[in-house]
Amino acid sequence: MQPPLDNSSVIALLKGGDQGVLRRIYKETGKEFLSWIYTQAKISNQEAEEIFQDSLLVFYEKMIAPAFSLSSHWKTFLFAIGKNKLREFLRRNQRAVSFEESTHDRVTEAEDDIEVDESTTLVIKCIEELGAPCKDLILAYYYHTLSLEEASLKLGYKNANSAKNQKFKCMQRLKELFLQRYRPEP
Amino acid sequence: MTEDTFSLIEAYVSGRMTPAERDAFEQQLASEPELREQTEVMKKLVTGIRVAGREQLRRQIFPPQTIPFMIRLNKKWALTIPFIFFATAIILYNLIFPLENSRLFDTYYARIDSINLTTPRGEAADLNLKQEAFIQYKTGNYDSAKAILSGVESPDDESALISGLVSIELKDWEGAKSELRKALNGSRKNAATANWYLALIQVRTKDYAAAKASLKELTDQPNAYQESARRLLQELK
Numbered sequence: 001m002q003p004p005l006d007n008s009s010v011i012a013l014l015k016g017g018d019q020g021v022l023r024r025i026y027k028e029t030g031k032e033f034l035s036w037i038y039t040q041a042k043i044s045n046q047e048a049e050e051i052f053q054d055s056l057l058v059f060y061e062k063m064i065a066p067a068f069s070l071s072s073h074w075k076t077f078l079f080a081i082g083k084n085k086l087r088e089f090l091r092r093n094q095r096a097v098s099f100e101e102s103t104h105d106r107v108t109e110a111e112d113d114i115e116v117d118e119s120t121t122l123v124i125k126c127i128e129e130l131g132a133p134c135k136d137l138i139l140a141y142y143y144h145t146l147s148l149e150e151a152s153l154k155l156g157y158k159n160a161n162s163a164k165n166q167k168f169k170c171m172q173r174l175k176e177l178f179l180q181r182y183r184p185e186p
Numbered sequence: 187m188t189e190d191t192f193s194l195i196e197a198y199v200s201g202r203m204t205p206a207e208r209d210a211f212e213q214q215l216a217s218e219p220e221l222r223e224q225t226e227v228m229k230k231l232v233t234g235i236r237v238a239g240r241e242q243l244r245r246q247i248f249p250p251q252t253i254p255f256m257i258r259l260n261k262k263w264a265l266t267i268p269f270i271f272f273a274t275a276i277i278l279y280n281l282i283f284p285l286e287n288s289r290l291f292d293t294y295y296a297r298i299d300s301i302n303l304t305t306p307r308g309e310a311a312d313l314n315l316k317q318e319a320f321i322q323y324k325t326g327n328y329d330s331a332k333a334i335l336s337g338v339e340s341p342d343d344e345s346a347l348i349s350g351l352v353s354i355e356l357k358d359w360e361g362a363k364s365e366l367r368k369a370l371n372g373s374r375k376n377a378a379t380a381n382w383y384l385a386l387i388q389v390r391t392k393d394y395a396a397a398k399a400s401l402k403e404l405t406d407q408p409n410a411y412q413e414s415a416r417r418l419l420q421e422l423k
Contacts, residue, residue, distance in 0.1 A: 022247050053248050057240050064387020066202055084235075095313075116237055124241075142200060142232055143239025168189055171196075174231055 055082040126177040134170035291390040343372020378409035
């Protein structure tokens with residue numbers, strides 16, 4: 001049996017690019033998280049599962065962000081994200097929002113700040129067009145927030161400088177592809 | 187754009203600047219429209235990369251959801267599809283079985299050629315009316331036949347039989363059943379005829395148990411319909 005995850009190990013593993021820990025959190029907290037959601041709102045299993053997955057992804061992004069510091073237990077933080085996600089879901093579906101107070105309410109700083117619009121969809125298409133080496137490098141650096149050293153080790157570049165040059169070229173190519181097609185709304 | 191400018195914009199957009207660096211860069215942004223424009227494009231690229239990364243991670247970490255077929259459909263279709271199946275089953279049943287009944291009815295049904303009409307109590311007027319009604323029946327004037335029969339002062343099994351036969355032609359199945367039962371309960375003379383036509387209507391209206399009982403009576407004793415009744419009974423089985 002694996003030892004329980006504490007804050008420092010969760011942060012260290014996630015920042016080091018170990019996605020296995022995210023899979024472990026998904027398995028170990030799933031039941032508790034879904035039970036908690038069902039006590040808060042009447043939603044379907046599928047909707048609850050989607051909220052859980054979205055919460056875990058935001059949790060991951062927050063944990064690996066360069067300037068982030070965790071002031072509560074990681075599980076409390078995950079549930080706080082879940083609460084925000086559930087509230088957002090209920091508001092979007094025009095359902096009443098009424099939460100019972102619990103220890104999970106103590107953390108409220110978790111926010112998911114990605115605003116998706118047409119340009120986002122276009123960028124995603126352009127990334128797919130770039131192909132594997134460029135896609136892997138820019139996702140490693142910009143999404144998984146790996147340093148150039150970490151990215152060069154993980155993706156097999158000679159050194160950090162080589163990864164940096166390649167990243168610059170990939171981003172220039174991505175920008176070109178994007179600007180060729182992007183038509184901003186007047 | 188030079189690599190240095192790119193690095194600067196990138197550090198700002200991806201949150202890798204110190205607060206002091208950020209403040210300095212924002213001052214620069216305020217005075218340089220081209221830099222502002224480049225930064226806006228970079229923001230869009232980084233947002234797209236984050237969403238692409240999130241979706242890739244979702245696929246890698248979470249098992250594909252096995253959503254039941256009915257849930258994958260929206261709620262409207264989840265209700266509509268069983269309804270369509272149910273309605274189709276009913277329509278098919280009613281299309282197939284009535285056709286089958288109609289086929290049996292059409293196969294065995296024939297208008298009667300003659301009835302032996304009598305005047306048991308010497309009521310000549312009623313006899314004339316029954317004869318006239320039967321002529322109207324034979325010539326296809328069913329409404330006239332009905333009207334004439336309504337003038338019979340002492341209705342009997344003969345007038346009931348004619349009325350039943352006319353009702354069959356008018357597709358008044360319940361009326362025909364009622365009249366033929368009256369004819370069946372009268373004298374024995376027309377009982378077999380009334381019973382045969384009653385059985386046919388019972389087949390036509392899917393009252394199979396009653397039809398079989400009527401046909402059984404006909405097969406049990408010699409009469410003009412005995413053989414036809416036996417064949418129809420076999421087909422019903």
